[in-house]
Amino acid sequence: MKKKQSKKWDEYIALAWDDMARECIKREIGKMLAIPNEFFQKDWINENTELKVLRREEMEDDGDKNQSGYDLLSRNSLRIQAKFRSSTIHLENTRRHSKKNQGAASQSGHVAYRVEETDVYCFSRPEEGCYINTDDTEILAIPARDLEDPKNPGFIRRSVPKSIVNKYKGRAIEILESMEKEWALNAG
DSSP states (O other): OOOOOOOOHHHHHHHHHHHHHHHTOHHHHHHHTHHHHHHHHHHHHHHHSSOOEEEGGGSOOOSOTTOOSOSEEETTOOEEEEEEOSSSOBOOBOOOOOSTTTTTBOTTSOBOOBGGGOSEEEEEEEOTTOOSOGGGEEEEEEEGGGGBOTTSTTBBOSBOOHHHHHHHTTOHHHHHHHHHHHHHHHHO
């Protein structure tokens, strides 16, 4: 008896995508777009700013098996954490509760990022209900130092308040380019 030919994973991914988009399952869409978002932001930054960035996987192994802290790196070593967020901007992640993460853990079991892990957070924010075309996706760039939690110094807020979102809305190119120049001056 001949074994039936199965579909490739990309076909199943396309079926899952169609189902999630039709049902508007934002949480699962966000998970599915985490890595594609890194490619999207890399292209967007390289095409729209003076920066030239690479994905972490395109660089030499830095010894961090968990690849914590950042996803993209500029030629001047500006570290960028790429996030896809369709509505609220939350910043908790799942990490082990360890000595290293003391003070960062929440009741939910999630852990806050440390301020020094990255230099800037870039959020891809699609127009409400639009997950098909990247042209309708806004990039929001916020310096990590401006996301420090006043109630938990040394760590990033677990969610970004609207006042901070509004402060940085529409300024991604300006923020990234000014931080790149600042980083280059401090490194030199």
